[in-house]
Amino acid sequence: MPRPQLDADEIRNSIMETAEELIRQRGAVDFSVSEIATACGMSQSNLYRYFESKEAFYEAMAGRWFEELNTLMEETIASELPAKEKMFAFFANRLAIKRARFEDDPKLFESYMEIGHQHFEVVRGYIDLADHYLAVIVAEAMAEGHFEDMEIDHTVSLINLMVQPFCNPDIMMNMWPTSTDDNLRIVLDTIFIGLKGKSPVKLDVAPDLRIAS
Amino acid sequence: MPRPQLDADEIRNSIMETAEELIRQRGAVDFSVSEIATACGMSQSNLYRYFESKEAFYEAMAGRWFEELNTLMEETIASELPAKEKMFAFFANRLAIKRARFEDDPKLFESYMEIGHQHFEVVRGYIDLADHYLAVIVAEAMAEGHFEDMEIDHTVSLINLMVQPFCNPDIMMNMWPTSTDDNLRIVLDTIFIGLKGKSPVKLDVAPDLRIAS
Amino acid sequence: MPRPQLDADEIRNSIMETAEELIRQRGAVDFSVSEIATACGMSQSNLYRYFESKEAFYEAMAGRWFEELNTLMEETIASELPAKEKMFAFFANRLAIKRARFEDDPKLFESYMEIGHQHFEVVRGYIDLADHYLAVIVAEAMAEGHFEDMEIDHTVSLINLMVQPFCNPDIMMNMWPTSTDDNLRIVLDTIFIGLKGKSPVKLDVAPDLRIAS
Amino acid sequence: MPRPQLDADEIRNSIMETAEELIRQRGAVDFSVSEIATACGMSQSNLYRYFESKEAFYEAMAGRWFEELNTLMEETIASELPAKEKMFAFFANRLAIKRARFEDDPKLFESYMEIGHQHFEVVRGYIDLADHYLAVIVAEAMAEGHFEDMEIDHTVSLINLMVQPFCNPDIMMNMWPTSTDDNLRIVLDTIFIGLKGKSPVKLDVAPDLRIAS
DNA sequence: TATGAATGAGAATTCATTCAT
DNA sequence: CATGAATGAATTCTCATTCAT
Numbered sequence: 001m002p003r004p005q006l007d008a009d010e011i012r013n014s015i016m017e018t019a020e021e022l023i024r025q026r027g028a029v030d031f032s033v034s035e036i037a038t039a040c041g042m043s044q045s046n047l048y049r050y051f052e053s054k055e056a057f058y059e060a061m062a063g064r065w066f067e068e069l070n071t072l073m074e075e076t077i078a079s080e081l082p083a084k085e086k087m088f089a090f091f092a093n094r095l096a097i098k099r100a101r102f103e104d105d106p107k108l109f110e111s112y113m114e115i116g117h118q119h120f121e122v123v124r125g126y127i128d129l130a131d132h133y134l135a136v137i138v139a140e141a142m143a144e145g146h147f148e149d150m151e152i153d154h155t156v157s158l159i160n161l162m163v164q165p166f167c168n169p170d171i172m173m174n175m176w177p178t179s180t181d182d183n184l185r186i187v188l189d190t191i192f193i194g195l196k197g198k199s200p201v202k203l204d205v206a207p208d209l210r211i212a213s
Numbered sequence: 214m215p216r217p218q219l220d221a222d223e224i225r226n227s228i229m230e231t232a233e234e235l236i237r238q239r240g241a242v243d244f245s246v247s248e249i250a251t252a253c254g255m256s257q258s259n260l261y262r263y264f265e266s267k268e269a270f271y272e273a274m275a276g277r278w279f280e281e282l283n284t285l286m287e288e289t290i291a292s293e294l295p296a297k298e299k300m301f302a303f304f305a306n307r308l309a310i311k312r313a314r315f316e317d318d319p320k321l322f323e324s325y326m327e328i329g330h331q332h333f334e335v336v337r338g339y340i341d342l343a344d345h346y347l348a349v350i351v352a353e354a355m356a357e358g359h360f361e362d363m364e365i366d367h368t369v370s371l372i373n374l375m376v377q378p379f380c381n382p383d384i385m386m387n388m389w390p391t392s393t394d395d396n397l398r399i400v401l402d403t404i405f406i407g408l409k410g411k412s413p414v415k416l417d418v419a420p421d422l423r424i425a426s
Numbered sequence: 427m428p429r430p431q432l433d434a435d436e437i438r439n440s441i442m443e444t445a446e447e448l449i450r451q452r453g454a455v456d457f458s459v460s461e462i463a464t465a466c467g468m469s470q471s472n473l474y475r476y477f478e479s480k481e482a483f484y485e486a487m488a489g490r491w492f493e494e495l496n497t498l499m500e501e502t503i504a505s506e507l508p509a510k511e512k513m514f515a516f517f518a519n520r521l522a523i524k525r526a527r528f529e530d531d532p533k534l535f536e537s538y539m540e541i542g543h544q545h546f547e548v549v550r551g552y553i554d555l556a557d558h559y560l561a562v563i564v565a566e567a568m569a570e571g572h573f574e575d576m577e578i579d580h581t582v583s584l585i586n587l588m589v590q591p592f593c594n595p596d597i598m599m600n601m602w603p604t605s606t607d608d609n610l611r612i613v614l615d616t617i618f619i620g621l622k623g624k625s626p627v628k629l630d631v632a633p634d635l636r637i638a639s
Numbered sequence: 640m641p642r643p644q645l646d647a648d649e650i651r652n653s654i655m656e657t658a659e660e661l662i663r664q665r666g667a668v669d670f671s672v673s674e675i676a677t678a679c680g681m682s683q684s685n686l687y688r689y690f691e692s693k694e695a696f697y698e699a700m701a702g703r704w705f706e707e708l709n710t711l712m713e714e715t716i717a718s719e720l721p722a723k724e725k726m727f728a729f730f731a732n733r734l735a736i737k738r739a740r741f742e743d744d745p746k747l748f749e750s751y752m753e754i755g756h757q758h759f760e761v762v763r764g765y766i767d768l769a770d771h772y773l774a775v776i777v778a779e780a781m782a783e784g785h786f787e788d789m790e791i792d793h794t795v796s797l798i799n800l801m802v803q804p805f806c807n808p809d810i811m812m813n814m815w816p817t818s819t820d821d822n823l824r825i826v827l828d829t830i831f832i833g834l835k836g837k838s839p840v841k842l843d844v845a846p847d848l849r850i851a852s
Numbered sequence: 853t854a855t856g857a858a859t860g861a862g863a864a865t866t867c868a869t870t871c872a873t
Numbered sequence: 874c875a876t877g878a879a880t881g882a883a884t885t886c887t888c889a890t891t892c893a894t
Contacts, residue, residue: 008877029331033864043880045866054864114330164387174377174384246889258891259854267889459868471870472875480868543753544668590813597813600803647856671884682859684887693885 012050015040016064019057020108028111033057058115062122065112069094070129077133083141087159088188090137092181095166102173113169130167131156147195158195162187225263228253229277232270233321241324246270271328275335278325282307283339286346296354300372301401303350305394308379315386326382343380344369360408371408375400438476441466442490445483446534454537459483484541488548491538495520496552499559509567513585514614516563518607521592525605528598539595556593557582573621584621588613651689654679655703658696659747667750672696697754701761704751708733709768716772722780726798727827729776731820734805741812752808769806770795786834797834801826 018040022031033054037044051057072093081089102109116123135156141147147155165171166184231253235244246267250257264270285306294302315322329336348369354360360368378384379397444466448457459480463470477483498519507515528535542549561582567573573581591597592610657679661670672693676683690696711732720728741748755762774795780786786794804810805823 011878032862034862042878044864045881046879048865049878117327168387171384171387174381177374245887247887256855257889258856261890262853458866460866469876470868471877474869475874540756543756587814587816594813597810600807600810650857672886673884681857683885684860685858687886688857 008050012060015047015050016061019061023111024105024108027107028114055119058119059122061112062115062119065116066122066126068097070126072097073130073133077136083137083144083146084188084192086140087134087137088185090133091163091166091184091188095179095181095184098169098172099179102169102176106173109169110173113173116169131160134159141192146192149196155195159191162191221263225273228260228263229274232274236324237318237321240320241327268332271332272335275325275328275332278329279335279339281310283342285310286343290346290349296350296357296359297401297405300347300350300354301398303346304376304379304397304401308392308394308397311382311385312392315382315389319386322382323386326386329382344373347372354405359405362409368408372404375404434476438486441473441476442487445487449537450531450534453533454540481545484545485548487538488541488545491542492548492552494523496555498523499556503559503562509563509570509572510614510618513560513563513567514611516559517589517592517610517614521605521607521610524595524598528595528602532599535595536599539599542595557586560585567618572618575622581621585617588617647689651699654686654689655700658700662750663744663747666746667753694758697758698761700751701754701758704755705761705765707736709765711736712769712772716775722776722783722785723827723831725779726773726776727824729772730802730805730823730827734811734818734820734823737808737811738818741808741815745812748808749812752812755808770799773798780831785831788835794834798830801830 015036019031019036022036022039033047034044036057037047040047047057051060073090076086076090076093079086079089098109135152138147138152138155138159142150142152142155160167163184165175165179166187172179228249232249235249235252246260247257249270250260253260260270264273286303289299289303289306292299292302311322348365351360351365351368351372355363355365355368373380376397378388378392379400385392441462445462448462448465459473460470462483463473466473473483477486499516502512502516502519505512505515561578564573564578564581564585568576568578568581586593589610591601591605592613598605654675658670658675661675661678672686673683675696676686679686686696690699712729715725715728715732718725718728774791777786777791777794777798781789781791781794799806802823804814804818805826811818
């Protein structure tokens with residue numbers, strides 16, 4: 001009578017939780033498989049039952065970071081908001097989560113950043129996905145008459161640039177009090193008002209961060 | 214007749230230059246002592262004549278990054294400018310150097326960042342020193358009547374916060390076009406005008422980054 | 427009511443058949459218990475119900491190779507043929523099987539050779555047994571008047587030597603078209619005619635392989 | 640004053656000699672780097688100073704086996720003999736060496752065979768080289784009027800086939816007394832006399848091993 | 853001053869094997 | 874009868890570091 005293998009995922013998760021605990025204590029740099037295994041109270045070899053390789057483990061850890069964010073993005077995209085509100089939600093929802101995480105444990109937050117830097121493919125995947133979704137929203141916005149005379153890719157990349165402080169955790173970490181919902185709204189307002197096809201170039205020169213009261 | 218030991222320093226330097234070259238080519242992650250040694254055309258063991266350990270080597274590399282910046286800070290501090298101008302110089306001078314370095318070789322710049330992350334004690338030392346110098350300037354400013362009713366530590370940390378985009382290379386790397394002299398001046402103006410003891414708290418909410426055209 | 431334990435043997439057999447399939451696909455080198463288990467659609471641990479160890483499994487595989495050959499040898503020995511015919515049958519019967527196997531799947535054949543090399547004890551057992559049987563036949567032949575003045579051991583080993591290309595699969599693999607029934611008969615004829623006690627040494631020089639059209 | 644690094648090759652050699660000793664004692668299967676290292680009285684890590692990897696070590700061992708044989712082949716090729724004599728020398732010279740080695744230590748011989756099986760690329764290289772040289776000789780023979788109406792590749796492969804028992808150590812090991820100079824000469828005679836373009840196909844069927852008195 | 857030689861600790865990974873269920 | 878979980882020993886390989894010369 002085979003035991004249910006349902007726990008596999010649970011164990012995987014509990015391993016990752018333990019690993020998080022480890023990270024909380026000693027940072028994310030350079031821990032060895034055996035260290036994690038010990039922390040989990042199991043043998044190295046057994047860890048390999050749950051993660052194909054150390055690399056895979058790190059990927060899973062990175063994935064874990066993005067799980068909730070991904071769900072949120074998808075939900076936002078699926079919602080029926082008008083384009084501008086959808087875009088706001090798109091950024092604000094995720095901002096809220098990141099902020100919460102940071103406030104919960106800044107050091108852990110930073111450690112996840114580090115993992116992200118070291119396993120950038122995973123991050124890159126998330127970024128690409130987010131870019132894709134943003135493009136979808138921008139397309140909707142265009143259908144509603146916004147961003148006239150602009151090309152969609154150009155628009156997406158400009159928005160991405162201006163919105164960095166509310167997206168990019170590296171920056172957020174350093175500019176914490178600035179990365180607020182309020183400022184996000186101001187930036188998006190500016191974008192929706194100001195971004196037209198006439199003078200896209202000016203923006204590279206102009207104050208791309210006219211973040212205001 | 215023992216030659217002056219100055220050679221040692223020269224060699225140390227040339228090693229570090231070679232290492233920089235290496236980093237330029239292949240990033241800063243994970244190079245081994247033997248790799249550096251080979252690049253320098255010497256034996257691993259000989260490297261140990263010049264650096265006590267790999268750790269020490271990295272520290273020296275990190276220190277190297279700050280050398281010029283440190284000198285500049287000291288010179289600025291020693292100068293006879295009025296407090297506000299001194300503070301501007303204090304930040305602008307270093308900003309100029311960092312900008313130059315970044316423009317010279319962005320990848321190398323990033324690699325140094327990485328080294329900095331991994332050997333944060335060195336960075337921390339520099340930051341603490343900069344904080345100290347900033348405190349000195351703030352004290353001078355106070356003596357001149359600025360920042361009335363503010364405590365010095367609080368003032369220093371608030372200034373630090375607002376001035377991040379012109380200081381913190383991690384942020385600079387991401388917000389390159391924004392981290393300009395002009396914007397720096399605007400920020401400092403704002404600080405000198407706005408920073409008074411009455412409502413320090415407001416700043417967390419208020420536009421801490423009124424960076425303008 | 428315990429079912430007859432015969433099942434066990436059946437399963438053992440089906441495992442080995444699956445293993446053979448595996449070998450057909452990817453050679454015999456270095457497969458792991460878990461690989462076999464997966465191929466058999468069962469757990470590693472369950473394999474241990476049927477084979478005490480990996481070693482035992484390989485032994486069984488090697489044994490499998492010899493099973494049919496062993497039976498054949500025994501039958502031939504038990505038969506009532508005159509010694510010379512019996513000896514011919516002794517070699518020709520097995521040659522036929524090996525040839526059939528080789529022609530059926532040369533790669534599998536080679537893989538079994540490999541297993542044989544790596545688990546030579548099993549092979550050795552078979553060889554010793556064959557030697558023993560050959561000795562029996564030689565004894566019968568002597569009783570019939572052949573090989574006069576020869577010592578039985580010497581005779582056996584000389585015959586063995588000359589008969590290698592029809593016995594030793596390593597050689598057969600390389601000299602396939604030569605290892606025919608016809609040539610076998612010629613060799614045996616030569617042996618029965620030529621092998622007398624007077625000048626056993628001559629054979630080292632003389633035509634030990636007068637294999638002819 | 641740097642110590643001479645001349646010894647590197649010597650050490651490499653002495654390691655291989657020790658390894659040979661090891662092989663003599665316990666066969667060639669599956670020894671680990673650490674086992675060799677221990678036998679050599681050095682640390683595993685130090686072995687890596689002399690061989691880039693275990694694979695490289697095995698390759699060197701295999702290469703070692705062929706060194707002398709390669710030299711001999713080259714010398715023979717360079718010699719001024721008539722084609723037929725050159726071909727005889729080509730095979731006989733190497734046969735002599737292999738025979739000597741076998742007689743010196745049959746078990747070691749067998750172990751080298753095993754290494755060869757497991758690192759066939761090296762062996763393959765040698766075989767290809769030998770094929771190439773044989774082709775050169777055959778070309779010379781053709782220039783002298785032999786093998787008329789035959790294609791060179793076909794001729795080479797036919798010769799290779801017939802000459803196996805004097806070339807292929809796997810076979811030699813099993814047919815030791817047969818793989819003599821005398822028989823080699825007979826085979827080559829047969830080849831030079833019999834191998835003509837008229838009926839190349841017949842040979843596959845016909846007595847390719849008419850090794851005679 | 854500089855070298856080559858050598859090492860020991862530790863890395864990831866694999867695998868045969870055991871055992872409670 | 875069969876499973877999944879777990880392990881421990883082994884393997885190859887890397888690397889910072891030391892030391893006699």
